[in-house]
Amino acid sequence: MKYRTLGSTGLNVSVVGVGTWQFGGEWGRSYEQREADAILGRARELGINLIDTAECYGDHLSESLIGPAIRSNRSEWVLATKFGHHFHRPFERTDEFGPADVVRQLEQSLRALQTDYVDLYQFHSGPDAAFDSDTLWDALNRQVEVGKIRHLGISIGSNRNVHQTSRATAVGAEAIQVVYNRLDRAPEEAVFPSCVEQRLGVLARVPLASGFLSGKYKPGDRFGSDDVRSRRDADEQDRLLREVEEIGRSEVPEGTDMAAWALAWCLRHPAVTTVIPGCKDVAQVEANAAAVALVQDGHPQDVRA
Ligand SMILES: NC(=O)c1ccc[n+]([C@@H]2O[C@H](COP(=O)([O-])OP(=O)(O)OC[C@H]3O[C@@H](n4cnc5c(N)ncnc54)[C@H](OP(=O)(O)O)[C@@H]3O)[C@@H](O)[C@H]2O)c1
Numbered sequence: 001m002k003y004r005t006l007g008s009t010g011l012n013v014s015v016v017g018v019g020t021w022q023f024g025g026e027w028g029r030s031y032e033q034r035e036a037d038a039i040l041g042r043a044r045e046l047g048i049n050l051i052d053t054a055e056c057y058g059d060h061l062s063e064s065l066i067g068p069a070i071r072s073n074r075s076e077w078v079l080a081t082k083f084g085h086h087f088h089r090p091f092e093r094t095d096e097f098g099p100a101d102v103v104r105q106l107e108q109s110l111r112a113l114q115t116d117y118v119d120l121y122q123f124h125s126g127p128d129a130a131f132d133s134d135t136l137w138d139a140l141n142r143q144v145e146v147g148k149i150r151h152l153g154i155s156i157g158s159n160r161n162v163h164q165t166s167r168a169t170a171v172g173a174e175a176i177q178v179v180y181n182r183l184d185r186a187p188e189e190a191v192f193p194s195c196v197e198q199r200l201g202v203l204a205r206v207p208l209a210s211g212f213l214s215g216k217y218k219p220g221d222r223f224g225s226d227d228v229r230s231r232r233d234a235d236e237q238d239r240l241l242r243e244v245e246e247i248g249r250s251e252v253p254e255g256t257d258m259a260a261w262a263l264a265w266c267l268r269h270p271a272v273t274t275v276i277p278g279c280k281d282v283a284q285v286e287a288n289a290a291a292v293a294l295v296q297d298g299h300p301q302d303v304r305a
Pocket residue numbers: 018019020021022027052053082124125155156157177205206207208209210211212214216259260276277278279280283284285287288
């Protein structure tokens with residue numbers, strides 16, 4: 001594994017982390033504790049130390065699978081979760097960005113995660129009106145002072161949201177989470193330059209374009225109604241999958257696993273600290289960790305051995 005320092009946090013994170021929206025049950029299947037244990041146990045063996053989850057991947061469900069899985073080695077992990085929503089049922093949540101709501105969500109996350117601190121607590125893709133609340137950030141910074149949050153972050157909804165990115169330092173946030181992958185390079189325009197200028201860590205989410213950049217799906221493929229990808233526009237999906245086919249032909253070296261290539265592609269950008277691919281099983285964790293072999297040394301955020 002390779003490690004990079006997450007902005008000014010001083011946290012050294014593996015360049016490949018584990019995204020766990022999948023544990024919440026909106027990706028076509030549900031999870032049992034032994035499966036979460038196996039996925040995160042294998043991740044740890046491979047040197048992965050970063051887990052991304054959220055309050056609304058199920059009603060704190062993903063967090064409640066992670067907690068027992070990492071309880072015996074909690075201090076070795078960088079645990080990133082989020083705030084701002086109440087999960088009602090699959091594909092249905094409501095915003096809850098009020099300061100009291102958020103502090104209550106933090107307590108629920110800590111209970112589910114079976115820990116007394118979160119390493120990175122992220123504003124979960126909320127609107128600018130919720131973001132621009134001083135009372136919200138005051139409440140969060142008080143939780144930093146009492147030690148329940150080690151660092152604050154912002155997971156921007158639109159990957160062109162410079163409004164929130166440019167105010168990160170002012171609100172006390174040290175990392176940005178953003179959609180970035182070979183099919184969607186929008187953050188390169190303004191978000192990444194702002195991150196570099198403020199020395200923010202960057203977590204690239206959806207690095208496999210929801211699995212499309214693995215190369216295993218073809219135009220015309222469709223997902224079941226219990227899979228979040230079934231909610232996409234079918235024509236747009238086919239267009240993206242045609243683009244993936246072209247990228248596979250023209251950019252991915254012969255014999256290289258396309259998913260690993262796609263993760264390494266994200267990690268080339270000087271602003272990107274880490275990628276957090278969602279992993280559904282142990283084989284995907286292994287394939288994603290193997291991307292490290294394709295990552296060049298010499299990145300500005302590298303932790304030198
Ligand atoms: N607003 C936010 O803050 C926000 C929003 C979205 C995501 N996130 C975070 O970012 C993480 C990653 O995003 P994502 O899960 O939406 O998208 P992603 O990482 O681009 O794609 C994940 C999907 O790709 C497939 N996959 C993973 N590894 C693979 C491999 N090696 N080979 C082939 N297929 C593979 C799996 O689905 P199949 O096997 O079924 O194809 C998996 O569910 C999430 O888990 C979550 O933690 C945050």
